[in-house]
Amino acid sequence: MRSLLIAIGCLAASISLPTLANGQNQLSDPKAAVQLFWSQLYGQGGSTLYCGKEFAEESGQLKASAIYSSKQLKSALRCVTDRQCGIMNPRYVYMASDLHNLYPALTRVELVRRNAQFGDLDDSVPSKFADIGCDMKTSFQLVEPRDEAKGNVARAIFYMHAEYDLPIVGQVQMYKQWHQMDPPDAEEKARNDKVASLQGTRNRFIDNPELVEQQINN
Secondary structure, eight states, X not given: OHHHHHHHHHXXXXXXXXXXXXXXXXXXXHHHHHHHIIIIITTTOEEOTTTOOEESSOOTTEEEEESSOHHHHHHHHTOSSHHHHHHHOTTHHHHHHOGGGEEEEEHHHHHHHTTSEEOOOOXXXXXXXXXXXXXXXXXXXXXXXXXXXXXXXXXXXHHHHHHHOOOOOSOHHHHHHHHHHSOOOHHHHHHHHHHHHXXXXXXXXXXXXXXHHHHOOO
């Protein structure tokens, strides 16, 4: 009887495993992940997230931009350097390498974006990059992406929160509104498929947008 109970317990545990939030465990080198990002995920080119600028290949004008930034990740884990973060939390290298959290961005835009928090800004705030045709507002360490990027941003943040138990930096209700106003389109769904083929995990909030209201607390 005891052995039967143990077997049942093990079976129950194995059945529940797919529902656990464990993140990806195939990419453990952030630099190698960036190389894979350009060679495989965007090997045929694409468009930048924040400005919608088309590109054919990797260049010095582009960066692999982390939506949940390196600064925010280290702050959440209470560490300073990559080495310290890896020692304190073995999952750090997988978080920092997760392709679901990386999007192409113009280098000049990323320099402003990476140290800022996402937020809604007043309509009177002009676009920081209007000179290059980019509708992105910035003010006092806040950035508001163009409407076509807001859902992608929200779903990447929800993914990092759900998979790695990271705190959501910013206003949860705002991100939910962004998610609703800019639902997953064909390009984002195709990207989700590509990322899954490269690292073995999917963004559940792209596959099932209704999960945001069920799994993300205000």
